[in-house]
Amino acid sequence: MVCPYSWDVPGGVMAHVRDLAEALIEDGHHVSVIAPAADDAPLPYYVTSAGRAVPVPYNGSVARLAFGFLSAGRVRKWLREGRFDVLHVHEPAVPSVGLLACWAARGPIVATFHASYQRSRAVSVTAPVLHTALEKITGRIAVSDAARKTLVEHMGGDAVLIPNGVTVRRYAEAEPLPGWGPDGGVIGFLGRMDEPRKGLPVLLDAFARLAPERPGLRLLVAGPGDAGDVLAKVPAALRDRVGVLGMVSEEDKVRAYHSVDVFCAPNTGGESFGIVLAEAMAAGATVLASDIPAFRRVLGEGRAGALFTNGDAGSLAREAATLLDDPACRSRLAAEARAAVRRYDWSTVARDVVRVYETVAATTAGGVEEESRQAAASGSGSGSAGGPA
Structure with missing residues (x-):
């Protein structure tokens, strides 16, 4: 699972990733999370640091993101060693670890879209670059009608509606x-x-x-x-x-x-x-x-x-x-x-997420693999822009 925002700073997406991961672990699944974080930050055993985050103005807030050679290398290492059945990326359009993971991986990829906004110049300008990553996603989740509307209007495709959870x-x-x-x-x-x-x-x-x-x-x-x-x-x-x-x-x-x-x-x-x-x-x-x-x-x-x-x-x-x-x-x-x-209890919400995982895994051959550097650089990928919506 990939969290785009710093694990060091409380926020809605980080809390969502944390609680979903812990609900899945409690149900017997093996879960690994990669997220921006300082190397000396105290992290749960299931979280790997992708490197220190930097503050960037984004969607009316200040997001703490990690993007660059160091983070890309750590993402690739995490993918190689993880041998995951499914990769779950949160906010893949955000210029952070999730986008890097989409570029670096191929196979069953699920994405959850959290954000809601009327227009985004950043998304419009970077749309061609984002497309090379988003086209690999084989299953899409939106946490609300507003997030789903944003996805449809700004990036195309559709999504399963699964709300945020709370323990x-x-x-x-x-x-x-x-x-x-x-x-x-x-x-x-x-x-x-x-x-x-x-x-x-x-x-x-x-x-x-x-x-x-x-x-x-x-x-x-x-x-x-x-x-x-x-x-x-x-x-x-x-x-x-x-x-x-x-x-x-x-x-x-x-x-x-x-x-x-x-x-x-x-x-x-x-x-x-x-x-x-x-x-x-x-x-x-x-x-x-x-x-x-x-x-x-x-x-x-x-x-x-x-x-x-x-x-x-x-x-x-x-x-x-x-x-x-x-x-x-x-x-x-x-x-x-x-x-x-x-x-909204995670005991219910996590089961709905697992059903998306199962659908994506059943329709995509093999598990998650590291994309070759040459293929990632050329923007080629597997999967489609659709999903089990």
């Missing part, structure tokens, strides 16, 4: 963080604090509107970014009511979900699924999210969580106030969320 039992029980807890007045946020599309400024604006009328209201913020920059956007009189944790461990992330009365996802766009919602739902949190299409679908159009108008701090403040004042409503939404999230 429900991992989030079900946890003690709140010290000094925090669902006491009727805690709103939470988890995401990259310095990434505009994660929507933290909208939440901070809403908090500034709510807090003066609610002396007990507090805000808990977790994720990569500069705490000072966050607090600078909060009125001075309210800063002692905002807790900024920075990047947290997996254990503390789960505890954070259990430390709030309302978990807010104010993302403004660029989301094709919303794994953070699924995690919060699995923890039994009451979710309040922007009404972007991906979040509406995950929350069942408001049945498993409340929605506010995207980018509208006033709408967020009104919906948050309603939830904070109505414990019965919060309990009802949390119960609906726990029930709804079961469809």
